[in-house]
Amino acid sequence: MATPVLDKADAAGSPEPGFADSPYITVTMRIRRFNPEISAEATWEDFQLEIDPKERVLDALHKIKWDLDGTLTFRRSCAHGICGSDAMRINGKNRLACKTLIKDINPEKPITVEAIKGLTVLKDLVVDMEPFFQAYRDVMPFLITKDTNEPTRERLQSAEDRERFDDTTKCILCAACTTSCPVFWNDGQYFGPAAIVNAHRFIFDSRDEAGEQRLEILNDKDGVWRCRTTFNCTDACPRGIEVTKAIAEVKRALITRRF
């Protein structure tokens, strides 16, 4: 068992001075600031702060916003990896600030934090998510049945049928995958991994009856065929969804449907 940190009564043989029992370290947060009311240019700004390396990047951002510079703007809601609000590019990789521990991203060097790429930055770390959600809406991410009557009992499904799309139900729409995709970066017309993942969730749901329609939507010029299997999305997903695999399954469904 580790010695409790507060228990420092015995001064006998205190180790290295300064960092005696304190878990705190000094980290530099290098944040990409953008404020259209001040300048059309985004700039890097460094913040030095004392923080426990077991805390998260989100805690560091809170410290900056609450104690150092109240104008720092970012989105977060639940702060526990469920709401998907605080996806950002941390040390060049898309992650959730609330699921990234300081100690895991080499706090000896400055930690760079910037807005996710490919969407319009509104201020600091906040982007306009509208194109992302438009692509999401386009795949009709809701149950569609041909029978329009209100069901009188639950729509049942076997455990195997549920398992078929289990992986893609985990999406929290944080946009980490879509904004890590180089094809999306170019013109933003590609549907993007997140929309395809959410289409996959219904295409392979045995209760849903609009799989054909969704496949047709994703057969678009900017649909699944623009995927270059770079696996950036799979690497970026904070929920560990096998995004590229889901996209490949949609491609396969499109081909086997035709031939």
Next chain:
Amino acid sequence: MSTTETPASGIGPVEGDSLYSVDNPAPVIEPPRKRTKKTPKSTRGNFELAAWLFMRLSGVVLVVLVIGHLLIQLVLDGGVSKIGFAFVAGRWASPFWQVWDLLMLWLAMLHGANGLRTVINDYAERPNTRLWLKGLLYTATVFTILLGTLVIFTFDPNIR
């Protein structure tokens, strides 16, 4: 009588009142894809599917064709030193090698052109740049394919 306005709920005015109410409901979001004015109405179709499939199938066939071609031309039977007018003339006397070379030419050109087409789609940002690059690509592809086909079929071993 007091003239101060007290909000009915007792809560102060919230920053940015709700935009929508019963009389002014939130807009209904149409499911079909409509992103920008420039986005064409229907970009669906099976062209991208066919192109994707073609890349895979032609790739597999090309592995056989190209490795066979390289072996014959550069490795087997004396290697590169044997290649000359007579060697090519001898090979193209047989319809088998004519078809082999024709298939290789067509598949390699279309495979490469389609690959470049996707690269242009991915990297060219302005529509005009895209248009010109693709125009150049298609012209070069058609020219090379036609010229190659012409040569394979009209090759005259007795040319002076």
